[in-house]
Amino acid sequence: MKMKFEEELAGKAKEAEKIVLSYLPDDVKLCGTLTSAMNYSVGSGGKRLRPLILLHVYDVLSAAYAGATGRKCAECFAAALEMIHSYSLVHDDLPAMDNDTLRRNNPTVWVKYGEAMAVLAGDALLNYAYETAAGSFDMVDDALHYQLIAKALKYLGSKSGIYGMVGGQCVDVESEKKQIPLDKDALLYVHENKTGALLQASFVIGGILAGADDEELALLSDAALNTGIAFQIRDDILDVEGDEQILGKNIGSDEESGKSTYVSLFGLENAKKDATAYSQKALESIKRLNCDTSFLVSLVEYLTERKY
Amino acid sequence: MKMKFEEELAGKAKEAEKIVLSYLPDDVKLCGTLTSAMNYSVGSGGKRLRPLILLHVYDVLSAAYAGATGRKCAECFAAALEMIHSYSLVHDDLPAMDNDTLRRNNPTVWVKYGEAMAVLAGDALLNYAYETAAGSFDMVDDALHYQLIAKALKYLGSKSGIYGMVGGQCVDVESEKKQIPLDKDALLYVHENKTGALLQASFVIGGILAGADDEELALLSDAALNTGIAFQIRDDILDVEGDEQILGKNIGSDEESGKSTYVSLFGLENAKKDATAYSQKALESIKRLNCDTSFLVSLVEYLTERKY
Numbered sequence: 001m002k003m004k005f006e007e008e009l010a011g012k013a014k015e016a017e018k019i020v021l022s023y024l025p026d027d028v029k030l031c032g033t034l035t036s037a038m039n040y041s042v043g044s045g046g047k048r049l050r051p052l053i054l055l056h057v058y059d060v061l062s063a064a065y066a067g068a069t070g071r072k073c074a075e076c077f078a079a080a081l082e083m084i085h086s087y088s089l090v091h092d093d094l095p096a097m098d099n100d101t102l103r104r105n106n107p108t109v110w111v112k113y114g115e116a117m118a119v120l121a122g123d124a125l126l127n128y129a130y131e132t133a134a135g136s137f138d139m140v141d142d143a144l145h146y147q148l149i150a151k152a153l154k155y156l157g158s159k160s161g162i163y164g165m166v167g168g169q170c171v172d173v174e175s176e177k178k179q180i181p182l183d184k185d186a187l188l189y190v191h192e193n194k195t196g197a198l199l200q201a202s203f204v205i206g207g208i209l210a211g212a213d214d215e216e217l218a219l220l221s222d223a224a225l226n227t228g229i230a231f232q233i234r235d236d237i238l239d240v241e242g243d244e245q246i247l248g249k250n251i252g253s254d255e256e257s258g259k260s261t262y263v264s265l266f267g268l269e270n271a272k273k274d275a276t277a278y279s280q281k282a283l284e285s286i287k288r289l290n291c292d293t294s295f296l297v298s299l300v301e302y303l304t305e306r307k308y
Numbered sequence: 309m310k311m312k313f314e315e316e317l318a319g320k321a322k323e324a325e326k327i328v329l330s331y332l333p334d335d336v337k338l339c340g341t342l343t344s345a346m347n348y349s350v351g352s353g354g355k356r357l358r359p360l361i362l363l364h365v366y367d368v369l370s371a372a373y374a375g376a377t378g379r380k381c382a383e384c385f386a387a388a389l390e391m392i393h394s395y396s397l398v399h400d401d402l403p404a405m406d407n408d409t410l411r412r413n414n415p416t417v418w419v420k421y422g423e424a425m426a427v428l429a430g431d432a433l434l435n436y437a438y439e440t441a442a443g444s445f446d447m448v449d450d451a452l453h454y455q456l457i458a459k460a461l462k463y464l465g466s467k468s469g470i471y472g473m474v475g476g477q478c479v480d481v482e483s484e485k486k487q488i489p490l491d492k493d494a495l496l497y498v499h500e501n502k503t504g505a506l507l508q509a510s511f512v513i514g515g516i517l518a519g520a521d522d523e524e525l526a527l528l529s530d531a532a533l534n535t536g537i538a539f540q541i542r543d544d545i546l547d548v549e550g551d552e553q554i555l556g557k558n559i560g561s562d563e564e565s566g567k568s569t570y571v572s573l574f575g576l577e578n579a580k581k582d583a584t585a586y587s588q589k590a591l592e593s594i595k596r597l598n599c600d601t602s603f604l605v606s607l608v609e610y611l612t613e614r615k616y
Contacts, residue, residue, distance in 0.1 A: 025470055025471075028470055028471060028475055029497070030475075030478075030479045030493075030494055030497050031470060031475045031478045031479060033478065033482060034470060034474070034475065034478040035470065038470070087431075088431075091427050091428075091431060094404070094427060095404075096402070096403075096404070096422075096423035096424050096426075096427055097424050097427060114404075114485060115404035116404050116405050116481045116485060117478070117481070117482075118404075119399050119402060119404055119405060119427070120399075120474055120477055120478050120481065122431070123395075123396075123399060123430070123431075123434065123474055124469055124470045124474045124475075124478075126431065126434055126435065127434065127465060127468050127469035127470070127474060128465075128469050128470060130438045130461075130465050131462065131465035131466060131469055134458065134461045134462045134465055135462065137455075137458035137461075137462065141451070142451055143449070143450055143451040143454060146451060146454035146455070146458065147445075147454070149458075150442065150445035150454065150457075150458075153438075153442045153445075153461075154439065154442045154443065154445065157435060157436075157438050157439035157442055158439060160435050161432055161435035161436050161439055162333055162336055162339060162342060162343065162346070162432045162435070162436060163333075163336060166342070166428055166431055166432045166435060167336055167338075167339045167342065167432075169428055170338075170339045170341065170342040170425070170428050170432075171338045171339060173424045173425070173428065174341060174425075177422060177424060185338075186338055189337070189338050
């Protein structure tokens with residue numbers, strides 16, 4: 001059973017990756033370095049979780065609702081979401097931010113192309129994400145579908161920017177630069193926004209473009225948020241008691257660096273209890289969706305109960 | 309006559325500034341530094357050319373065409389355009405890019421808030437520009453107006469990103485970092501894209517939202533492009549023979565730094581001849597517009613014949 005899910009997940013990741021890559025810009029006259037840096041960043045692997053979730057939610061819900069926008073629109077948004085995820089990594093890795101030299105075993109964009117080009121490649125990806133998402137307007141021609149795309153676009157903006165991902169990054173970066181550990185409120189804010197917000201965008205935009213009603217969208221939003229928090233708590237737990245061989249990285253790094261984690265603020269036992277509670281809440285929302293939920297249930301379990 | 313135009317321009321800049329500032333985000337819980345950095349960047353002056361042009365073009369053309377979207381939509385896009393202009397300055401000033409410490413006599417964002425926050429503030433502004441522009445969908449409710457806003461949004465993306473401003477920045481930065489002077493093609497590319505593209509967005513988006521037809525939009529696009537190029541050539545000429553007292557800066561800096569300019573590549577006399585020719589072309593397009601063109605004619609003359 002588990003093997004079957006993991007195969008399905010890998011297949012969906014492969015499909016999502018193919019779609020995302022097909023939306024990257026062709027070489028632009030005189031700007032070869034920039035397109036190369038953009039493609040290097042988006043093309044260098046990753047789990048493709050966000051686009052595959054968006055496409056899957058669209059697929060299962062558009063079967064249940066009338067009035068979906070069409071799958072091509074969902075593909076535009078899936079590509080846009082992955083571009084936004086990628087730009088955030090390119091900028092996060094900069095010397096002025098996390099100063100990381102390796103990502104997925106490859107040199108980071110700034111190491112390979114220089115800092116200035118990494119700043120511009122991130123900017124170009126963020127902008128191109130909106131160009132790509134807005135391209136979906138070309139695929140519809142009535143007011144209802146225009147409205148759905150406009151709603152998806154606004155949702156994407158709200159979860160990517162200051163009220164979402166960038167807001168979370170800001171709180172995280174400030175705490176690190178000032179070396180003031182996060183308190184409980186701030187840690188939850190970072191967990192909800194730095195990674196949770198784009199996860200929400202994946203679930204909810206899939207639903208919006210499928211034509212799902214507000215009740216369904218609220219379930220998707222809750223499911224994504226609780227999954228995101230459980231995922232992050234699990235991350236903090238694994239840093240304390242994970243298996244270094246399975247994880248492929250050293251444990252204990254959070255404690256060493258004096259970083260606030262769910263475990264340091266709430267204790268290991270509470271962290272475990274809460275991770276399970278958030279995961280259960282996510283599953284309850286998923287199960288109330290008006291569609292075949294088997295893949296999503298397995299996905300939430302996979303993300304929140306992982307050992308790696 | 310000239311005095312009257314400059315008063316009108318100042319009045320329009322003041323109105324545009326008020327509108328732009330009204331669209332900036334309120335303080336966000338825990339992200340006070342980020343909103344402060346965003347507001348500092350957008351709030352610290354500037355000529356407000358892009359938003360004032362967009363609003364003026366919208367105002368004069370919406371009177372001539374049926375089906376305009378409504379002025380609030382134009383205001384959303386005017387604010388978005390200025391946010392995009394601002395984010396590009398915040399990132400341009402970074403140590404990894406131009407390493408500038410002063411802008412309009414104030415410390416640049418990275419000097420005041422740190423490099424990491426400047427990266428994030430730029431990202432947040434770019435994202436918020438799209439949120440703000442997409443907010444205009446809330447102000448319309450029929451397919452025709454949805455289409456106009458979608459068209460404006462796609463145009464904004466195309467002129468801001470890799471096929472527009474960021475593309476121009478890339479070629480400029482690469483030439484500087486590698487210390488290889490631009491050749492003629494590359495210099496024109498930078499002139500057309502680094503500043504010309506957002507100027508085009510100002511003119512053309514004003515026209516799109518006013519409901520102007522394709523012929524009118526082509527005139528606006530030509531006028532903006534030729535104005536932008538003439539403006540840049542004038543910049544290069546002033547660096548050779550400008551009056552330091554009127555300019556408020558030293559001349560000769562381009563030659564000292566070995567930078568390619570229109571003058572170094574084509575010679576001073578050709579530069580003057582071409583600046584006039586581009587400016588004339590811009591004026592011809594403007595005069596063919598289906599509206600009162602007096603302000604736009606004065607504006608183009610002001611931008612392309614300036615002595616400062």
